[in-house]
Amino acid sequence: MTGRAQGQRTRLAVPVFLAIPAAIAMAFLVIPLVGLLVMTPWGDLMGLLGQEQTQQALRLSIITSLSATGIALILGVPLAWILARVPFRGRSLVRVLVLLPLVLPPVVGGTALLAALGRRGIIGAPLEALTGITLPFSTTAVIIAETFVAMPFLIITVEGALRGMDQRFEEAASTLGASRARVLFRITLPMVLPGIVAGATLAWARALGEFGATITFAGNFPGRTQTLPLAVYSLLETDRDAAIALSVVLLLVCVIVLLALREQWLRPGAQR
């Protein structure tokens, strides 16, 4: 027997007691998606997506998810920087609080938002008294709910990128006369850009798929708060084909996001 044949034998020798559950796991993950694709009314897809309700949901989802991503970037990058660079008392507590929305059931997040920003909430009540503005059940509420669940993804990804960066580049920049702001904008942020892009993409995908916090805090009003996932949920009752068509769109977006991030992860040095 040659060495190569022996090698092949060892490679093929996956124990049965591992192979069977592994195959079931794979099937379990894949079959629902296959079911979705099989049930998709491909011929009528464009027509279904062209309907008024789906169009509204698409438009609303794009606007709110992009707004949430933008807010997460503007607020999340500074917080990520502080978590990565400033050693302060209670930093691990802050990190736990930041990560909490990642594991919190979204419906609990929505309830919490309602408790804080609702008409009788600790911030919502004074806000209404002072300005007359009420947040719940508005498009703004959708953006707030999506930001709440999406921002942690951005923060942990950017924090990781900042920790992974060689800080001596920042020292080198300061010996070249760069102020702290110049170091941040010309050196630090460009060098962690791949991490920021990955974090923003993850956050955007999470915002796009947000359901629980949105329906709790913003409700399900077509044209105002009914995003794609909410539309899928509603249409399942009335127009199953349209629901499936929208689901396929969301699935497609997720596949694209995954492929884009895979590219990112496979070539971490692409920026250099």
Added chain:
Amino acid sequence: MKANAENAADLSGHLRVPRPAFDVRAMLKLQRGRVMAIVGPNGAGKSTVLRAIAGLEPSATGELMVGDQLWMSEGMWMPPELRSVGFVFQDYLLFPHLSVVENVAFGMRRTGESRTDVKRRAHDWLGTYGIADLAHQKPGQISGGQAQRVALVRALAREPKVLLLDEPLAALDAGTSARIRLELAEHLRQFSGITLLVTHNPIEALVLADDLCVMQEGAVVQMGTVAEVTHRPATSYVATLMGLNLLAGVLDLDRIRLDGGGEFTVKSLQEPGRVFASVRPSAISVHRRRPEGSARNIWTGTVGGIEQLGDRVRLEVHGPPRVLIDVTPAAVAELGIKPGIEVWMSVKATEIDVYSASTTQEFT
């Protein structure tokens, strides 16, 4: 293109940087137009001194005066971006997302100057150093030797008062480093500011520096011109680097009682007291029998290590005193020298350089 005279200034001060193992302390007096090399074993605190001067060690205390400008004193600490330094890092730290010319231009901003003007001046600098063709490459696309040049130009293009180089050639392979070393020596000669460089490579220090500062365990143990330090080392570290035997002992008239045992007769005008005696390994002769002749110092020992060094052979012979001796390969064969055999050694009194041990301890 060189830093002009009004840019240059002298540097003086004393620093202390707390470290877990020991504090790094240094008293410095540097002259513009001169190059000082800090040498010493790994972990001696050499780089820490450079970083403290550049303002990269916020925990540093002490006083630092550069020209008529105070960089650091009691309760005052100038941030790095305001200090006029050019820092060449061991691994260069060229910004990977900026092109070579952008890297150089990064440190050249003057108030009120347009981006295009800065870029043009950066191009001029690259041209002066013969690397204009690299201008639009990214640091990841150029060789180690080229990156070293870019790092030097980036530091010099700021026209700094103080140029700091941390192991500037350590990241290069031996061949490249020898070539770049000569170039660097030339560039440093032309620079009219203060230059301080850290190296663990004695040849680098000798080729590049006018003055040497020897550090050990965070303290400066010797400082002086290259000739002073290399001829009269105060530490076995430098003595070994320079290939010298360094023996400490007590001088009384013309005799030194050596610390490790044994005695040397010397010709010296030194005051009695603690002294160092340094002997070149080639000044000691080896014999199989007790030598006749004029040499005043004759002793026996056992051959320990034998090592080929270029065209000579270095013997380690355990006395007392224990010494390193350089002989020719022919002598090794002729005398039948192998590890473990007993030999006689002799050295003339005039070959032993004697100097006071106390004059070398005043820098900490």
